[in-house]
Amino acid sequence: MMVTQEIHDIPTATGTMRTYLYRPSAEGQFPTIIFYSEIFQQTAPIARAATLLAGHGFVVLVPEVFHELNPIGTVLAYDDAGKDKGNEDKFAKPLEHHDSDTEALVHFARSLAFCTSYVGSMGVCIGGHLAYRAAINPDISAAFCLYATDIHSNTIPCEKGNDSLSRTEDIQGELTMVWGKQDPHVSSEGRKLVYANLEKTDRNFSWLEVNAQHAFMRDGEARHDPALAIQMYQGAVAFFHRLLK
Template identity: 35%
Template sequence: MLVNKTYYDIPTKLHGEGHSIRIFVIAPVTPDYPQAKFPGKLQTLRCSEIYQVTGPVERFAGQIASQGYVVACPSVYHEFQGPDAIPYDVEGTDRGNKFKIEKRVEAYDEDRVLAIDLLTSLSNCNGRIAATGMCLGGHLAFRAAFDQRVLSTVCFFATDIHSATLGLGKKDDTLAKVLNGDLDGKGELVMIFGKQDTHVPRHGRDLIRKTLEDKNVPVSWLEVQAQHAFVRDEQSKGRWDAALTRSLFGFMMEVFERTVGRDLGPKVALNAEPEHVC
């Protein structure tokens, strides 16, 4: 399926009049079906980690869109610079890491709300929303799961959840919100980590998993033989694993096709096993 790319500059509320966030949208192109509607996909810094919407982000978003999804990619450092990607170099890495802990957590949350609002307003989106992201984006996708409109979320090597160090003051409330029940009754969650990821060591992964399972959150947990940023196909410092990425892309799409790719109607809890089970 062919895709196209556009963007929207959306006014924000937290930063005063005249300020906006640029949200890139990559969507399927169906000239013969001008009224076609597709599920929405909030791609929170997909692949780019702390570098905004880079080449790897756009390529991965294009792959998702070509499967029949409208993909929104917010430029989340709009408080500090324009929407251009941050370079994959020492200066760019330092700048991205600096912005990451200067931005307020509530501002990250506003970006997510604005992106979902945009998706649900588009004529080619059916309003069924999923979220995904990597590294910083994985953490932001995790927080997107708190939104009732998000029906499923896949987080790749999400950083700073275990240490609660996202945002200004390096003191986020992500796991505290889980403990408070903010994921109760929400959508399906998938957490993917590399066992050799030094950004999220074993004790951190164990903490996240225990917190989710103790709260009975519907989560699938995958730990693979990989390092951090193994999905990024550019400047990954020798960590890119294309074969593993392809496999996990298929896993992710199965989750999204099952949860947002079709409308099954309202979920009904079954209190008893069927009478006839083969």
Template identity: 40%
Template sequence: MLITKTYQDVPTKLDANGRPIRIFVIAPSLPNYPHAKFPGVVVFSEIYQVTGPVERFAGQIASQGYVVAIPSIYHEFEGPEAIPYDNEGTDRGNLYKIEKRVEAYDEDATLAVDLLTAHPNCNGRIAATGMCLGGHLAFRATFDPRVLASVCWFATDVHSATLGKGKQDDTLARVRNGDLTNNGELVMIFGKQDTHVPREGRDLVRKTLEDANVTVSFLEVQAQHAFIRDESSKGRWDAALTRSLFTYMLEVFERTVGRDLGPRVETTEAPRHVC
């Protein structure tokens, strides 16, 4: 499916400098069907904003029949341009990550979901995904009841609760409080060789989610951090594994937002099987 790429500059309330957030939009292009409706997906980037790998990742999702919104997460500090994959860019991105307030990250997510639900070609059924920092932001996006599923790729700082200014986020605390119980589906994907999220951290995230009865799938694969990044991954890109897990992500999206099953109805009756 062909795609189009545009963007919108959206006003924010929490940016003290009054800067808007630029949200890039990649959507299916069907010239003969201008009123076609598709589910929406918010794609959250790593600390480098919307780089080539992030845009390609989002474009692949859009080409499968989704309207995709990608927020430029560091609008408080600089423009929407991608931050280079070099030492200076890494230091800058990591600094911004802990200078930005957690509630400002949440506002960005809300604005991206708002944009999708108002998009003329979106049917209002929303999912989220993201990598690294973006994995954590996709996790938090699931607190919004409009987000029906999130697939989080090697989400950082969840286990340590160190996202945002003050390095004291409440992500797992909210999970323990029940904010994700019966509220969307979560998929956590980690590489076992990921030095950013050690085994103890992964175990903590998994236990917290399962203890809170969150609908979650937890995947641990033989890979390192950033293994889905097809550029400047420091030799960690695994194209074959990325392809397999991308297909899995699409299954989750198709099942949760690609089909409208109507309202959920709880039942205690066991399914009947006829032989």
């Protein structure tokens, strides 16, 4: 399908959040995927990923995940300065604010005539964590989480007992968890902790560890693995077609 792009500034509990919308140009209604970016917000690789997903029959929303902390439209560069600012933002924004962002995105999606009521989440890096976190919202039917950081380490600020690992039992939808075995940001011990918690809470999930580094989905850089990326996109499309339609 050909894809139409739009920009929307939507209200949240913590201020206006710019959200980039990608949707099939065809007539009809389509399920929604909230696509959470890396710490750099909507870079060119994130925009290309969103376009690819939308072309398979989804409305894709890419929110500015740190909208409270930056001017609207901020995109950080893939350099040391961008990484430092993005990490600063990551450790400054509490999970509770991400929760209210998700609520606002679900409400926005369901207000659109071309969206069905079904909503899923997907993300990479911190966005993988936010896709996982979004799934504690009962309106999220499916979450596809790629090399999710900071779940195992509980390093994102939140109220005591409200970290994402502790809230796993509140996830009602189905999860797919994808990890790079050579990813230094999530160790083998960290992955085992997340897996054990999903097992303990009897969640409905699939688990995949691949021989790849962190950010292997990001095209245009040395760690990118094109073959694996295509496999993940195909898996995500099949996953969301099964659960959101």
